[in-house]
Amino acid sequence: MVLAESGFSSPRNDAFPAGLRVLVVDDDPTWLKILEKMLKKCSYEVTTCCLAREALNLLRERKDGYDIVISDVNMPDMDGFKLLEHVGLEMDLPVIMMSVDGETSRVMKGVQHGACDYLLKPIRMKELRNIWQHVFRKKIHEVRDIESLEGFESIQMTRSGYDLFDDGHFLSGDDTTSGRKRKDADNKHDDRELSDPSSTKKARVVWTVDLHQKFVKAVNQIGFDKVGPKKILDLMNVPWLTRENIASHLQKYRLYLSRLQKESDIKNSFIGMKHSDLPSKDSTASFGPHKAMNMIPDDVPNGTYSFSASNSLAQNVDLKGQGDLKGITSAPVAEPKGALSIDIHDSHEAKSTQMSFDHSLGSVDSAVSFASFNSTTPLQYPWTEIPEIQFKQECEPLHLENGFSQLPLPGPSMIENEANRSRIEVKPLLEESRSNFVEHLGPVGAEDLFPIQSKSQSLNNQVFDLISATKSSMKTQDVGLNYLADSEFALRNLNASGVGVPLATLSEDLQICWLQGDCYPMNYGLQDLECSTYDNPALMAETPFHLYDVLRFDHEHLFDPTEYYAIDQGLFA
């Protein structure tokens, strides 16, 4: 097991877990003293501080100076969750949260933010004795990340990777590692960079705000669908950064996006949508599925990430309150999202049933990157009327604001897109958080569908089936896919019958960057799904199977066959 490398000071290794370097952050002086004593009794090396900012300074000064951080949730200068995200993003250290408050929602929040454990005060010695497991686990995951990324990249490089997804069990979540290996085996495009995985255990890189921003910019520049560590590395032009560093960070970035999915608590059942004439709307939005929707983070205010981003995103994605969602799930998002720098709300009741405390903190990374969303107005969507008319939703229509391009609603003349395209296109219509959410999911769905797509009308059925099945089978953590499905549905509805406008036109029009310059790269592709679910096998396990099953066996029709529209095959050329 590769443990000894990357930043561990050597004496530690021999006696691991003795000498584990723990940073304890707690504003309560009594607890700080007690924890210090307890940890010392575990033979750990303890550093204490009572302020979150102080902790961050310590961590930044001594990159690689600590193995694990234990922090209280309630602190005067900074929310413990914020600290958690900072640490996860910048230092990629396991973080344990503590609190005297054991309310499930709080605990869940901790998990969502990437805490690898949540301890309740009073804390017992035995609980502290075991914290080294989190460090160990993370190390193992890092090694796996790098090894598997080799395979990912090669797959990523092949855009026409339909054949890669032939294997229905491709996305088996039981063993993501083996799944990846299978992919590698399946990969017929052997242009992988053959660096020795075992030797690529990177030195720990501290992903500062600046560095991460460079990273995201590069990703956006490249286009998320084409992104790969090598390209990012070249673009970033940071000499000391290695491809492995980037690969690992990219993985975390994706994991973050997937974590956003799980935060959603969408329960909409996909009941099929009524198609009626869609009002035409001018739109500059393009339906080009391959256009990466890049979320380019604005300069983070104060040079720090706004942690609440993840929270607000999580909240935003909560469509629960939307009542019957029968169409565009994005439509009901009328909740004001506000700036993403708002405080974390506790009202969000994400039910990520499968989140485990072992989830790597990678997901936290992306949470931070979302901080740049500064839109203070809820995104609304161009087809605001559509949901009401067509889908009989009770939700408030969404309207794109702030210069975001409107989705084209060519009405009946629109050609229905294939599922893949639909999803991607619909994404921009979602609120920031939703869009991120959906974006992330979009490619997933798209990719999933690709292999099964037959370029025929039956695709509609498939997609719809997929959507319905997906919806019914998905749990909260699959919300993203639901989203996707919904979006797709919505889009299909938009694409009224008729040949009319060639999709190509639409694709050029649809601007992916509907946020104020903050777009999130879309087109994660299947590999993204894999990445995102790397640490969430549960998610992986469920979703893909459902999708495939649906496509293959389940042909419920969600809407009248008469409402199917021609698919423009050309879109997917």
Next chain:
Amino acid sequence: MDLVQLQRQFVDYKTSLYHEGFLDEQFTQLQELQDENNPDFVVEVVSLFFEDSERLLNELARALEQQNIDYKRIDAHVHQLKGSSSSIGAQRVQKVCIAFRNYCEERNVEGCLKCLQQVRHEYSLVKTKLESLFQLEQQILTAGGSFPM
């Protein structure tokens, strides 16, 4: 009083504190943490607790005197107090804190004031008792005894 008597008195007293809910398992943990490296560990921790609690109680009193009561702030303080009291096992204080927080949520000023009074009372009780306990301890040490007994 001879050593044996002192020791017995100490044990009885400590046991009663547990029985009456003034202290709980956490206090035992603290004692177990004490060792030759930190011979005064428990006393130090408890002193920290006293300091911090008094500060919090003052803050609470001040906050409840305001015209426009900031319940969030009060809740934060009570939460802190709850956390502190849990650190040394001051169970009764902790329990009042729970009720206190409920009143905060309800924005019930009467309830809050009542709880403040209660928590102050419980705090001074546990403080007195711990101080007595430490005194006994000191007497035993002076008389040549040692801990654990």
